[in-house]
Amino acid sequence: MSRGLFLTLEGGDGSGKTTQAELLQEWLLREGRSVVRTREPGGTDVGLEVRELVLHHRGDIAPRAEALLYAADRAHHVATLVRPALARGEVVIQDRYIDSSVAYQGAGRVLDPGEVRRVSEWATEGLQPDLTVLLDLDEQAARARLDAARTRYDRLEAEASEFHARVRAAYLEIAAAEPERFLVVDAALPAAEIAEQIRDRVRPLL
Ligand code: TYD
DSSP states (O other), X not given: OOOXXXXXXXXXXXXXXXXXXXXXXXXXXXXXXXXXXXXXXXXXXXXXXHHHXXXXXXXXXXXHHHHHHHHHHHHHHIIIIIHHHHHTTOEEEEEOOHHHHHHHHHHTSSSOHHHHHHHHHXXXXXXXXXXXXXXXXXXXXXXXXXXXXXXSOOHHHHHHHHHHHHHHHHHHHHHXXXXXXXXXXXXXXXXXXXXXXXXXXXXXXX
């Protein structure tokens, strides 16, 4: 039996993770592999309840509570879905993992990124991806996509774009620190080209 493979996709909102997960799944199925596609938050029944709380709760959630909710979703997801699939020799393609917590919760500037990572590593008993694809959207492309959808920015949107820039910088920093785990792709490229870069990096891992 082939060994399991844990592949994660990271990147800002709207960077094309879903499209790439689909293309990667189709290719791996053609290669004869069993594939599980999943996501955080919300990859399990418990996770869906956590997702509802963390993404749709009206009112503030304290930053440490928010970080723990993502970690709780992750703990249950890894224990009940991801590890069993890997043990069966399957390929797990996952939309967002620990790096999302480090980039997003860390980019709020309130929490220490190293502490955020340690909480999730405890939650997952140290499960690391074999490969993480970062779909990096440069500022120009991100702005062009925003401009296509909006003619004016309100204060909130301006703030959101500053937060987005911090998340992007955090992701690039994480990727630079672990080049052997990461593939960084320019998310402004055509989807087919991105998919090819990902396949080239995954092929030797199969
Ligand atoms: P997601 O469902 O991937 O939304 P999108 O399709 O817009 O990328 O993720 C929902 C949000 O949750 C996203 O804005 C990032 C955030 N998030 C965190 O802040 N921390 C985390 O650990 C995870 C997994 C997601």
